Amino acid sequence: xxxxxxxxxxxxxxxxxxxxxxxxxxxxxxxxxxxxxxxxxxxxxxxxxxxxxxxxxxxxxxxxxxxxxxxxxxxxxxxxxxxxxxxxxxxxxxxxxxxxxxxxxxxxxxxxxxxxxxxxxxxxxxxxxxxxxxxxxxxxxxxxxxxxxxxxxxxxxxxxxxxxxxxxxxxxxxxxxxxxxxxxxxxxxxxxxxxxxxxxxxxxxxxxxxxxxxxxxxxxxxxxxxxxxxxxxxxxxxxxxxxxxxxxxxxxx
Numbered sequence: 001x002x003x004x005x006x007x008x009x010x011x012x013x014x015x016x017x018x019x020x021x022x023x024x025x026x027x028x029x030x031x032x033x034x035x036x037x038x039x040x041x042x043x044x045x046x047x048x049x050x051x052x053x054x055x056x057x058x059x060x061x062x063x064x065x066x067x068x069x070x071x072x073x074x075x076x077x078x079x080x081x082x083x084x085x086x087x088x089x090x091x092x093x094x095x096x097x098x099x100x101x102x103x104x105x106x107x108x109x110x111x112x113x114x115x116x117x118x119x120x121x122x123x124x125x126x127x128x129x130x131x132x133x134x135x136x137x138x139x140x141x142x143x144x145x146x147x148x149x150x151x152x153x154x155x156x157x158x159x160x161x162x163x164x165x166x167x168x169x170x171x172x173x174x175x176x177x178x179x180x181x182x183x184x185x186x187x188x189x190x191x192x193x194x195x196x197x198x199x200x201x202x203x204x205x206x207x208x209x210x211x212x213x214x215x216x217x218x219x220x221x222x223x224x225x226x227x228x229x230x231x232x233x234x235x236x237x238x239x240x241x242x243x244x245x246x247x248x249x250x251x252x253x
Contacts, residue, residue, distance in 0.1 A: 010084030022225035024049030058111030090193035108152035164241035180247025
């Protein structure tokens with residue numbers, strides 16, 4: 001497995017950081033990207049395995065192409081995880097500007113398209129590969145005030161299902177992971193924004209997040225990472241076109 005290369009975008013913090021570390025520890029050579037490659041220092045330090053930093057802006061076609069070319073120099077790319085994303089605005093849709101809408105879609109949906117597209121030709125030649133997109137449970141159920149984000153994440157699920165159908169005959173699997181409320185700084189910001197638009201306290205917003213889980217807790221980033229390692233592995237050889245929930249039971253469909 002050490003000869004296989006895994007690529008992940010947005011690997012400098014949060015879920016992306018956890019996924020990059022988990023893949024490196026599983027034996028992959030990880031091509032980890034972020035807009036600022038210097039921000040990947042913590043990911044590199046945390047990993048026991050090999051993590052190679054790359055600069056990439058997933059909204060820019062040329063930047064993604066450069067990432068693909070650089071990653072292939074490390075060895076045959078087996079797994080690509082399109083993780084880079086933005087939260088987008090938190091307001092009623094009629095108060096969201098077209099610029100804000102387009103910025104969210106460009107990163108969270110166009111970025112997945114551009115990332116996957118850059119690696120597919122080489123995977124087709126090798127007749128092997130695993131493409132994994134990080135969607136969200138918000139792509140499956142409403143989250144008030146987050147229409148651009150929800151639209152993008154639901155779009156990712158549609159992209160994954162269709163691409164899995166296209167690429168299956170070439171031996172390539174395509175799946176999505178749908179995290180729920182993941183503990184960390186980002187969920188604190190989400191709670192603050194939800195509290196503001198709904199007129200409740202931040203504590204109430206946080207309690208609602210954990211309270212909707214049958215397990216009564218938030219998801220850990222390491223648990224999302226473990227799902228990605230599984231989807232990259234031979235153990236998931238018959239899994240494609242799926243949107244795998246890692247939500248502590250908040251979403252079960």
